[in-house]
Amino acid sequence: MKALKSEKLNVEEELCKGCGICVTFCPKNVLKIEDGKVAIVDIDSCIQCGLCELRCPDYAIYLGGK
């Protein structure tokens, strides 16, 4: 079952160091590294599990917020 898409997935590019942690641990292949930064390539597959936010060491990707 797909979760309700209530929270937007945000990226702060200037904080991203391109480590690839979020890409590896995203269960739905939503993310990719492009030109050394994270890129959202398939937002429709995102289930808003928050695993990217949980393990991003640089606080560059997160759900919700302002």
Place this chain on the structure above:
Amino acid sequence: MGNNLIEKYYRTERLPHIWCPGCGNGIVLRAIVKAIDNLGLNKDDICVVSGIGCSSRATGYLDFNTVHTTHGRALAFATGIKLANPNLHVIVITGDGDCAAIGGNHLIHAARRNIDITTVVFNNNIYGMTGGQYSPTTPTGDKGTTAPYGNIDPNFDLCELAKSAGATYVSRSTVYGANMITKQVEEGIKNKGFSFIEALTICPTYYGRKNKKGDAPEMINQLKEMTINVDAYYKLPQEKREGRIVIGELYRVQREEYIEKYNRLINSF
């Protein structure tokens, strides 16, 4: 920055932080802050104290009362702070070198006293800040700049050390399961006594490169493979336990806290 958790508890004007791409320190730090948020504590009632090392730079990014002290001495400063103002929740952030090499003596005595401090050691198995010297937790056989042919020392089990020295809450977790770090920090803060949380983290730059461990995502996966939850561990037959690192709540006991004892003495006059 629109990330509510980070906005609320970090000095966001200092971001991006100095840690290398893929360094686990940022993951552990977020997990700690999440624990504070879950407990609903007032920012002014918290004091975070750190020593010296990459991990100890954490205090510079946090919007609490913070003190960045000297190498190995975070627990000595924290003890003074807690005695002077027992109402503060005192949290110590330290590295494996900071806490177990130069600061090992402070660790055992803070544990022995059972003073109400929550210590989180960011264990990356190396001295990161100074370029990759081996630490008391570098696994035997692994390399550092000071052990180019492999470390011959047996590595410390920090949780066993803290438990034996007198800590009343002891647990271990990893950056793979960062939610477990959060849960353990909550338990540590709630425990009235010395709490010791070992967060296994990664230094891809020095430990990783020296030991050919691959990139940050691979190193995080290795932490997942190496560890086993305490309940599952004790269900394994003896011969299958070898080499597994146990995570979860490892020890908890009730014992009178140091400041309570101290006040009892003062009030007896």
